[in-house]
């Protein structure tokens with residue numbers, strides 16, 4: 001029924017076709033990778049800038065001032081006491097001054113030292129004065145000096161809440177306020 005010769009010829013022909021096509025390949029070739037070339041072209045198109053290197057940005061010359069030029073004395077203090085700078089609280093015993101301060105709401109005038117805060121000395125006197133943070137970072141302890149700009153009468157050690165106009169109006173944060181003159185104050189008064 002089947003002619004063995006025809007089957008053999010067909011098999012040989014099929015093998016020949018497969019062999020030829022595998023030798024020739026499919027003709028497909030991968031596209032050349034041009035990404036490097038494109039990147040180089042783009043880089044060449046961007047103009048050179050005059051920006052300084054990141055490490056050289058000393059605009060205004062402020063970088064050098066962060067380090068104090070003459071730190072002999074301060075260095076010694078840091079090693080001994082750990083304080084970066086002397087504030088009113090560091091006034092030596094023999095240099096302490098006292099001022100007459102009238103507490104209007106409490107109805108009494110007492111002497112306050114210039115090396116302790118108004119709040120501390122008022123409490124030592126027995127008054128229950130308002131406060132919260134005791135670090136000049138809220139206004140719970142605020143008071144009003146009725147004689148004029150508060151900084152004419154007290155020294156603030158790191159108050160962070162009152163602006164210049166409020167200070168000029170006589171407001172003070174008693175937890176960081178050290179007397180430097182006699183004055184009258186209303187406690188519990190915020191701007």
Ligand code: FES
Pocket residue numbers: 130131132133134135136137138139140141142173174175176
């Ligand atoms: S208690 Fe907060 S600023 Fe004085």
